[in-house]
Structures are given as structure tokens and as C-alpha cells.
Amino acid sequence: MPSLGFGEARHDATFVTRASDHFLRLSRSSIDDTITQNLNALETPARAGFDPASTSRLGPRPLSHQIDAAACSTFKHKVLFPTWQVRSDVLSYCSLVATSPDPDDPERALREAEHEKDRERVVDERLDPYSARFFPREARTEYLASILRQEMGPRNSDTMAPQTLSTREANLFRTVIRYYEDKQYKRGLKAAEQILKRNPKHGDTMSMKALILNAQGKTDEAFALAKDALTIDMKSYICWHVYGILYRTNKNFDEAIKAYKFALKLEPDSHQIQRDLAVLQVQMRDYQGYIQSRFVMLKARPQLRQNWTALAIAYHLDGNLQQAENILNTYEKSVTTTPLRTDFENSEALLYKNTIIAETGDIERALEHLESSCKNCLDRLAVMELRARYLAQLGRKEDAAKAYRALLERNSDHPDYYKCLVDALGIPTDDEAALKAVYDEYAAKNPRCDAAKRLPLDFLSGDLFRTAAKAYLTLMFDKGVPSTFANLKHLYSDAFKKESLPVLAEEYLKEHSGSSGAEGQANGDSSKGEGAALYFLAQHYNYYLSRDLSRATEFVEKAIELDSKNVDFHMTKARIFKHQGEVAKAAEAMDHARLLDTRDRYINSKAAKYQLRNDENEKALTTMGLFTRAETVGGPLADLTDMQCMWFLTEDGEAWQRRGDLGLALKRYHTVFNIFDIWQEDQFDFHSFSLRKGQIRAYIDLVRWEDQLREHPFYFRAALDAVNLYLSMHDKPQNGANGVEGSHANGDDAAERKKAAKKARKEAQKAEREAAEKAAKQDPNKGGAQKSKDAEDAKKKDDDPNGAKLAATTDPLGDAMKFLWHLLQFSPKNIEGQIAGFEVFIRRNKYLLALRCLKAALAINKGHPKVLEQATRLRKALGGDLGSLAPKVKEVIESELASVPGA
Template sequence: MQPLSQKEGTLFRQIIKYYESKQYKKGLKAAEQILRKVPNHGDTQAMKALILNSQGHQEEAFALAKVALKNDMKSHVCWHVYGLLYRSVKNYEEAVKAYKFALKLEPEQQNILRDLAILQVQMRDYDGYIESRQKMMQARSSLRQNWTALAVAYHLAGNYKQAENILETYEKTLKQPPPKTDLEHSEAVLYKNTIIAESGDIERALEHLNTIARANLDRTAVLELKAKYLLQLDRKAEAEAVYRILLDRNNEYRAYYDGLEASLGLDRSDEGSKEKLVEIYQSYAEKSERTDAPRRIPLDFLKGEEFKSAADKYLRRMLNKGVPSTFANIKALYAEAEKKAVIEELVLGYASGKQANGSAEANGEPSDRFEEAVKYFLAQHYSYHLSRDLEKALQYIDQLIEKNPKSVDYNQAKARIWKHYGNTQKASETINHARELDEKDRYINTKCAKYQLRNNENETALKTMSKFTRNETVGGPLGDLHDMQCLWYLIEDGEAYLRGRDYGHALKRFTAVSDIFEVWHDDQFDFHSFSIRKGQIRAYIDMVRWEDHLRDHPFFTRAALSAIKIYLQLADHPELGNPNNNLDLDKMDAAERKKAQKKMKKEQEKREKEEAERKAAAAKKANAKGDDGEIKKEDTDPKGIKLLETKEPLEVALKFLNPLLEFSPKSIEGQNLAFEVHLRRKKYVLALKALNAAAAIDPENPKLHEQVIRFRLTIDGLKETDPKVSEVLNASFKLGPASTDLKKFNTDWQQKHSQSPSHVQSALNVRHILDNSSKAQNETDLKKLLELPTITTEQAVAGLDLLDEWQSEAGVKDSYRQAASEKWPEVTVFQSK
């Protein structure tokens, strides 16, 4: 490598500072200045590549980095930069290789070691992480954070003994005890205590905790751990004393009450413990008039007249105050039918004004606030799924709105009732009226947008959300919602587009959700070094463990399931990949074909014009920056057309399916979809694995029955084309009948589940698969299912989807929809289109 002069050497060091402070233009200018004098200087070329990559010029950066390596293969800077470039594109394996090569050239380089360590813990390569942290600690043993990081590495790897030894060794090197105000030391010793406890030695963990308790700054954590350890060691009297101290500090935290009950050896199911339990909670209730928990918790375990008396007292107290959340606070009790009946009897008594049932009076007159609170409670009570009577709910809420028409709460409750009716149109209109009553309320604004999305009003919902977004950002309000990672909106928006069969927009939203989870996963990078540096170790360990289960979040599951369904549609109907060219021209006569082709040409020209306008607008906004100073790119595919045009929809579906199966293996719908994907991919062993997993979750699942039959047909079809595969699958496939008549098997299954609409629908679909000539009878039987008293609106909608799947005539669908509408006149989806 050609050496730099003193002037260029100073300039090179300045480039590094410019890069670290994100002054990229100055950095490029300095790099060009050096390269004019030393054109083949590898380190400068590498730093220029790093800056170009930060500016979004990825291809140019990689090309320049390769040139830099060619000019100086023995430069650790070039290899380090090469690793950083690979890390930026999430090719972690190649990044690790580059870092390790750089370390061979410069073994003591701390920056490279640090970057390698961060990447290793990000990839959960704990053995490699231990090795890297060991080297860093040995190089700079005076820094506490290096010792702590090594202990963390051993801890995450499951080596509790060595993790504890590392922390203890460092403590022995201290010449004098750290001051009491040293937050890092306070956190480190508490972290050491949790390691001892996790190793299973609770007795020693308690002893250690007692030695550090007085000087530790996190008093609450010390007390919580002490109570927990004492309870685990069955030292209940001591545990009781600590839990009482904790309750004096926070008398609304239920976990403390649970701990107190356990320390007193009280069992809620034991009648002998009831009196003592009541006495405890009464004593805490008397300490403060404002405390809720000790008044509410006894309702969970009291029975009979005791429950009625306590519930009466609690309800009167809350309703007298007019607390809007009263119903939300006690609806968990409705899981027990007896308690639900008692609560209904009490509140109806309040509504009728019977003194015997506890109606409130103020100065001899019934309280208006109490009366309104009672009616509001009853409206929510009759709207709730375990006590539903929507007509009564509507009567009560209408009475309240008549008295107070400008109440946001009352109008929102009415919108919820319409939602439960299934009338998404009225629900949307009502909640929008509630929003207009208080346009500064963000909560009701977001609720309104959600209801509008449920009514498939995508544009209106976005306009509603725009009232609380930064609309001047790139992409407008939708771009801001992406930046804010507003998952609920993206999922609801995607599901609304999916119902309207706008697969492009729907895929766009579900992919955005997946990308946000990927961002959250990548966000760990900064905390691997930040948390160690700041000494927040326990929170860091919690974060790492949380990240390990990131994708078992219900939001990811919802998005993944919906995205997979779309990709299955694309696999079955490739013409959907071009939403502007999905007409079946072969079935048209010459005149219709000519007309359709003319229309398609116009649509193509319109699309090209829109694309040109979008590119022009993107060029204007090329330098638009967000709050973080980074350039925000205009979305070049807002309608998701490119996502639809994928040539391998089943392979792309795996991006959603694999994490879904890994983190939510108990999702029956996930296993059902796994079967569908793998069957189409002709990965029969994986399809069988999904079937067996589904059977382990719910052997009577309706979809599973259908898939078992289809898999049997698939195996039988392989006998001629691939007899060996068929033989292997037959030997492993135990769910479906091998020799039994499939039609009889299906009929028997249908009779077994004759009162379950979902199961009968599945049986009818199997009958359709086995015998296409039975279509008319299937349609008739499907319509008869609407007469079952147990059928729900969701199951009726599933029947409508089946008719679509069977490609039934429009008249058949209209007849089905009309019959459903007669049974559920308010349900929007069954109303005439």
C-alpha cells in the first residue's frame, strides 16, 4: 500500500470523524482530495465506499470496496469496511467472515472486535460472543463494562457459574468499595443476584441479596426479589412481612396481593380460607377510600350471598361515582354464569329504583349520575358477548343519548352495538358522529378509523387518521403511519383491502407489518453496546429474551396468515398477478375480446402515465429528509403491483410461513396454511408434518378433515406417477382412511358433527371435491345450514365464501344472501349489493 504523507494522513483521520458524525458530503470531499494524489489508496477507497453506502448508493459502495481490497488485501480497514457493508444488507455470515479476516491482520483492533461481538450476539452465536468478549476484556481489563459483557455472554449461553465468577472476580479487583450513588455498581450486583437465582440456588441468592440490600439503589426490585425468594424457600412468615411492605408502597398491584395470599397459605378454592381472605382485603380497603384493588379482587373468589353482598357494595360505590370503566373492570366475572346472573339482577334492580337492591340516593333524591351510570352499564352488559341482547343494549344507549346527545362515550357505545349486530355501515357512521363531538380526542379518532376500515372505507379511514399525523412527510399520512410503525392500522387496512380482493394493496400492508418486525429485530444492534455501556443489564437481558420471541406476537400472526392466503390465491390463479389483465379472453367472442383488449390498452396507458408522474414526484422529493436526518425515499410501488407480479408466490409465502410455524406452532390456522403451501410445492413430507401438527392441536378441526381427505387423494394419485413416494407416505400417514370408502367416511363424519355448522360446511366441501356432480345438492344443503339455531354470522359468511370457491351461479349466491339477511337483517355483508 502506498503510504500517505502527513497532510493526507491527517485528512484521512478527518474522514473517519466525518463519517462518524454523519457529515457525508465533507467526508466524500476529503476522500476525493486524497485519491487525487494517491488514486489507489485502499483505506481511503474503503472509507469512501462506507460513506456512499450510508447515502444509499449500495451497488457503487460494494464495487468500490472490492477495488479497495484488490489494491490492499492486507488492510484491516478494507476488510472491516467490507464486513460493515455486508452487515448493512443483513448478510451476517459474510460480515462475520470479513471481520475475522480483519482480525487476523490486526488482532488487537478493538473496533473490529466490538463489531464482531455485536454481530455474534445478534446472531445468537454465544460461543463466538464469549470468545470475542474474552479478548476485549483481556485487552482493557480496567473497564467494568468489559467484565460485565463477558458475564452476560456466559449468562446467555447458560453457563451461570462462570458468569457469576466473572462478576465476582472483578469485584475482588476493586481497591475500595464504590460509592452508594454508583448506579452501574448497584445494577451489576443486582444482576449477579439474578444469575445466582437462575442457577437454581435460591438460598444463596437470598443470602447475597441480604448483603447488598442496604446499599442498592433499586429498592423495589430488592424487595420483590426478597419476597419471591422467601416464598420459594417456604419461609412464609418472612415473605408475608415483605409483601406487606410492598403493598404499603403500591396497594393497587395485584401481584403483591397474590404473593401475600401465597405467603399466608390461603387457597381461594378452600372455604376455610374465605374468611381470612375477606378480612385481609377489607383491612387494605379501609386504609384508603380511593383504592380499588382490595375491593375488586374479593369478587373473584366469593360465592353465593357473600358475592352478592360484596358485588352490590362495589357496584354501588363505582356507579355512584359514575366511573365509566366499571363494566370493563368486572366483565371478567361473567365467565361464571352464576355471577353474571347476580350482577345483572343487581344492576336491573338499580335501574328500577328499588331501594332493596341498592339504588343510590343523595339527600333523599336519586342521583342523576348514578342513574346514567346504571344505564350505561346495562348497555355494555347487553352488548357483551356472554350476556348479549342487542335490542336491550340499543334501548338503554338510546335513552342515554337522548338525555346527553353530545356524550362521546355514549355514541361510541352505540357504534359498538351496531358492530356487534354486524352492521359495519351504521357502526362507522355512528362512531364518526362520536368523533365529530370531540375532534381533539386522539383515542376516538383512531377508533373511528378502525370502524371505517372494518366497513372497507380505506380512503376515508386514512383521511380520519391524517388529522393526527404529520402529512407533510414523504408518503403523506400513510407514510407517517409507516414511520410510526402503527401496526394496528396497517393490519386493519390490509384486511379491508383483502375483503375487497385488492390483493396488491393488501400484500403491501402485510409486507410492511413483516418489515416492521424485522426493524424491531435489527434495533437490537444499538442496545448490545448501549446497555452494557450504561450498565442497564437486567433490562438488556429481558430485551434479548423478548426479541427471541418477537414474532409470536398476535399482530405478526394476523399479518402472516392473511399474506399466506393471498400467495395461495396467486399460486392457484396466476392471472391475479396482473390485476389489470385478469380477463379470460379465450371465453369471449370476437367483439367482446376486441372491446376488452381496447379497455386493457387504455388501462395500460393510464398505468404508465401514473408511473411517470410518480417517478417525477419522487425525483422532486429525492432529498426529503426525516427527523433523523436520513433521506426518505418515495414508494415506487404504492399499489403493490410488483408484489403481485412475483413468479414464485409459494416461495415468497415461506417468508411469512416459516417464522409463523417457528414462533406460533400451536396456531391451528397456521398449520392448515402450512399444509396448503407445502402440498402445492409438492413437499409432501412437510405437508404431512403440518397435518400431524394440526391433529395434535385439534383432531376434530373442520379444515383438518378436508385436508386429510385431499392428502389421501394426493397419495393415491402418486401410486402411478411415483409409487415409491406413495408407499413411504402411506406408511407414515395414519390420519386418513387407507382403504375405506372416502364418501362414506365423509358422510359418517358429517353425521357425527351434524349440529356444528363449520363441520358440516367442511363435509359439504369434501363432498364437492369427491363428486363435482353434487354441486346443486351441496348448495341446497349449505343454505339449509342457515336454519340451525347455533350458526353464527361468521359461519354464515364462511358459507358465502364456499359458494365463491365452488363458482356457484349469481342467483344461488343471491338466494343464500337473502336467506341470511332475513335471519340477520342488520348484517351489512348479507345486504343486497
């Protein structure tokens, strides 16, 4: 083995750069040339001697032929494997020379012990990107490669040259990485400082220090240090990668992508950087860039099926279904062994390919592929459902009916199977007897099946409906099922059914009221059926389509007389109070219901909700605290925020808004907004996880759901509340601390509101302190784990817990736009969102945008009084400003405004 020029003292880490560079280059090229030459000879064996003149002529393309198996075996065992072994020996020798410790080093034993621990580490792919350094077979070679790159860097630059670490400091650098991964930031920072004390211009250490500072919440300092590291070592891919990580953790994904791309220019073979870039690209929906990244990753590791699947997904999300199918076909052709039946990844990949074929519209081919390739897939239910759907789409009614009957044998309570079976059988919608016969068949087969008895009530009418409804109500009342009304209230859109159901319930009451003796004992509790019927009638008269609150109160009181400890009866009584406008009584009644069963989380949440409706924020928080973790720092509110309890946050914000504390109200609305941001960022965990686990179809559904995430009703409600609050803040500038409304600032009411808000804040802070003290006393011996948790909690500390900064905004309309854009984009069919959009834009003098919202609202409901009033206001606002607009804008507004009624 030739010398690398390290000198006699092998523990010295400095070596002759040019010699090592030439050595590695020549060894690699000689090994690669040997493999290439033998492979070419194997593929195209010579038929005649070499003729120099033949190179100037283009001969016919040789016919494809099968290579002799013996020749392949000879090539593999005598050429390929030995050359790979030589290459491994070269790298092992280089890494041994580069990382050999100083025999006189007193800390040698300690470092070797740490190295053995590193070998045993289980590295999780979701840890820091540089955790790959701890893989036993890659650590030393990567270390050598790093030294070579540092030595081969700016050869001609004498200023700001990156420094090379000694063996001892290189080992210390590895401990910095380990401390960072273990979240021992103080130790990692101390170790980094030790390295930088001797090597103040070492860019990689500066970058790791920047990562640690960023993890501690010192973002500005981290970015400044990372920029200094780049200034010192512009050619370090590690520095650029870390720079991208900093941008990613601070949600500046565009800049992170730029940094990753530059890092890849310096180190094109880095799988980790390429993967980080791909994840960011799909997160940002840059599907063209994602395709390119996945193609590069596939070329680097074509033996991994997930790389092929990922490229197919990239094409699929980009809308290129044909290319996605081709990628999957190419991999299947390259597989020479038959996958096991228990291979989950193969099963899901086949079903995923089938869904791609179906999305192209070729249902016949999708059915053929399903029956030929997916017959042994592990998800049998998905195969059966897809087959039934394809048969129905192809018009093969008889086969489709058989398929749906097979599905009903598996699950007779699935309502969609019944509807699809009826369609496959071709039964007309007006043939009620034939339709009912289908449901009766399965009701007889499965006596406990609810769907077969309930679904016919959707299409039956007249006497058939009354007969079926009476049988269903009798069955449910006899069992004492409390959800009977919830199962049937959708029928109230039909006037006949709405009138028939209470009549049948009262008939049941007449037949069963006061039943006793042998009959009552034979059927169990004689009051069960009567109580269920009374409860049904109370809900019926409390329902908005059939509301009669006096009769609802009468029936619920009778039900409570039968069973005074029934939680459902008292809940309905509280709802009746709410609909009567007696919010305080409703809250009191719901809390009474809660006390009947203190272990029921649902009734506990209902009681808290009614307390919030009564503007009892502190009491509601205490009630919710009965089911939150006592050890959570910050008390019940912090735990509810961590658990993303959006209904509570929204109701709490609305209650604070009614009480005049706009700061806390805005705080709650922004918290809900941030929760949806968290859901958006949670995708990061699944871009790689889903590929590793083979959950491809679920991943596609996730991406499509995330694209419409802010259509969620919880987001719409909180965002609309925030926009309306910002509008009121713009119209009525605030006066006083924490956003107490200034419109009452000249009277006793303003003083009372300020006093109440101040008292509420003090009580909230007191509750948080008590919860923190309780958590500290609960387990004083948690040691290092508790310290790490405390450090993380300190990082998450909120610098504006009461929303004072939010309420002190000088641009409420600008802040409202943060919520409004999502409302208009994801809920364009909701008239309340369009009305709020008009109000914001008209105040900002954005007349075109205001006109667009107005026309959208008119398309939804022309007769809405607020919309008609807005049309008049727009015409009035344009009267003075129309002449100052650009000619094209003026022309568009006038032409569009002409079609607006009332404008």
C-alpha cells in the same frame, strides 16, 4: 534521541521504513524489559547468589508473601511511571515527525484550524468506527501507525502496492471521515476524489468512498469499489473492516463476521473491530463466538467493569450459569475500594448476579446474597420483591407474609401481591370468608384502592358475591366510571356471576332513576349514576357471551337521551351496529362520536378503524392524518409507517384485499413484516448501550423477548393474511395491473374493481404530493438541515409504492414461505397457522411437512371441520404420488397417516 531516517526535510512524509521499524521495536522491548525485570525482582526477591546449576532443579514453590509497601511505592514512582513517560515521549516524537506540515504549504493555516476543530469534537461511540481518530491523544499516533503499516506492507511486491499519502492528503483524508460522520456525503465524496486523483491506488480512501456511496444508497457501486480496495491492499485492516460494515448495513451478517475476523487477524489490537464483531455475534446468537470475543476484550481492558459484566452475560446467555457467576466473583475480589452507595452500575451488577444464583436453583444462597450484598441496592422494589419470592419458595411462610405485606404498603393496587400474600398465609381456596377478610383489611386501610374491592369478586360465590358485587357496582356507578364493565367482564365465564351482574345493575337503575331534589344535588349530577348503569347494561348485552343486540340498543339509546354528547355512549352504539352486520352504519356512528371530541386520539383511531372495515381506505387515511405530522414527506401514510402503526397497516391491507387491489394489500403486509425486522435490528443499539449504562437485567429481558418476537399477535395476523392471499393468488392467477383479481376479469365487476383501484391509487398519490408541497411551504428557510433530510428521504424512496411488483410475483407459494416459517416456529399452538401451513405444503407437494402441520392441528382441535377435510385431501393427494416417493419417506408417511382420523 536517535534519528529515524526522515532526512533533513522533516515535512517530507516518506521515511526509512526499516530504521523506524527497528527504532520502535527496540524502544518498546527495552521499556517492557525494564518493567518486567523490576516487577519480577519485586515479586520474588533473591535469597542467595546466582547458581547456574539451580536452573536444572525444580525447587519447592515459594510461599506467598506480602510485598513491602515501600518497595511497591518505589517500583511505581521510580520504574513504572518513568518508563511509561519515556514510551509516551517516543510516540509523541514519532507522531510529530510524521505529521509535521510543510512550512511552505499555503493551506497550512486552514488545516491547523480544522485540526483545532477536530480536537473539540464530541465523539459518540455509535458513530462511524473510525471516529476514534478524532480523540486528541490518539490521532497522531494512529496516523503514524497507519503510515508504518503501509510502508511495512507488501515489501516484495512491485505491482498493486498501496500508496502512501502526503501530509496534505492525509489531512484531507481526515476531512473525508469528518464529512462522512456529519452525513455531508457530497463533500466527502469530493474530498475523496481529490485524494484518489493523485493516489488512485490508496485502499483506505477507496474504502471510505465506498462507505459514502453505500450511505447514498449506491450499494452495488460501493461493494465494487470496496472489492477493488481489497485487491489493491489485501493487508489493510481498514479495508477489511469497511468491507464488513458494508455487509452489515446490507444485513448480510454472516459475511460481515467473516470480514471482521480477517480484519482482526491483520490488527488484533483493534478494540473497535473486536467490539463490532462481538455485537454481530450476540445479534446472531453465536454465543460461543461472543464468549471468545468478550474474553479478548477483557484481557485488553481488564480495568473496565463492563468488560467483566459482558463476559458474564455471554456465559449466561450460553447457559453456563456457574461460569457467569465466577466471572462476576473474580471482578468483585479484584476491587480494593468500596463502591459508593449511589453507584448505579454496581447496584445493577449485584442484582444481576443475584438473579444468576437464583436461576441455578440455589434459592437459599440467593436469599443470603440478597440480604448481605444487595441490601443497599438502589432498586429497592426489586430487592423487596426478590426477597418475598425467595422466602415463599423456601417455605418460610411467616416471613414471606411479612414481606408481601410490606409490598402492599407500597402499592395496594398490585393484584399479584394479594395472591402471594394469601398463599403465604396458607388460607384454603374454599374458605371465602377468610380470604375476603384479607382484602377487607386493605380496603379499610386504603379507601381509594380498587384492587381490594374488585379482586374478591373472582373467588366469592352465592350471597357473598351478590353483596360484594352490589357494593362495587354502586360505588363505580355513583362515580360514573365508564370502565366498570371492562373490569368485570372476565367474570362472565361463571354463569351465576354473568346472570347476577345485570340484575344488580337494573336494581340500581330502579333505585336511582329519576332521583332529584336534595338527594340528587347532594350526590352531584343525578344522571351520572343512571347513565353509568345504562352504559354497563348496553355493554353487557353487546358482549358476545351475553349478546342481545335489541336490548343493547334499547339501553344505549336511553343513555344517549341522558347525555347526548357522551363519546363512550356513541362508541358503544357503533359497536352494536357492527355486531348487527351494518358496517356502514357502524362507521357513520363512530365518526359521529369522533366529532364530539376532535382532540381525542383514541376515538379518532377508532373512527378510522371502522372506516377501514367499511372499505373506505382514503377516508380512513384522511381521518388518521388529523393526528400525524403535517411536514412528513409522503403524507399521513408515510408518518404512520414511520410510527410503526401496525393495526392501521393490517386493517388497511385487509380492506384493499377486499376491494381487489392485491398489490396494495401485499404492500401493507410486507410493511408489517419489515417493522418486525426493524425491531430485530434495534437490538444493535442496546448490545453496547446497556453495558455502558449498567442496565443488565433489562438487557437480558430484552434479548429473551427478542427471541420470541414474532409471537406477537400483530405479526401473526398480518402474516396469516399474507399467506392466505398468496394461496388465493396461486389458485386464481391474477390478471390486470397491480393484482386486480382475475376471477372477475370477464364481467363488469372486474372493470369496476380496476377503475376503483386506479382511482384509489391516484388519490393516494395526490395526497402524497399535496403533503410534500405543504411541507415545502411550511418552512422554506431550513437550509442545509432540510437538504440533508431530503437526501435521506430520497435514499428511502420506495420504488414500488403500490405493490405492483409484489402482485406480479410468479412464485406466490415461495413468497408465502417468508411469512409461514415464522408462523409455524413461533405460534405452533395456533390452529389457523397450522391450517395455512398445510395448504401451502400440499400445493408444493411437500407431503411430510403437510402431514406434520395436519398432526399439529389435530393435536390442537380434533373436531375442527377444516382439519378433517384436510386429512381427506392429503390421503387423496398421496394416492397418485405415494409410489414416486423415496422408500423411507413413504414408510414414514404411511405409519403416521394411519393415526390420522379420516385420512
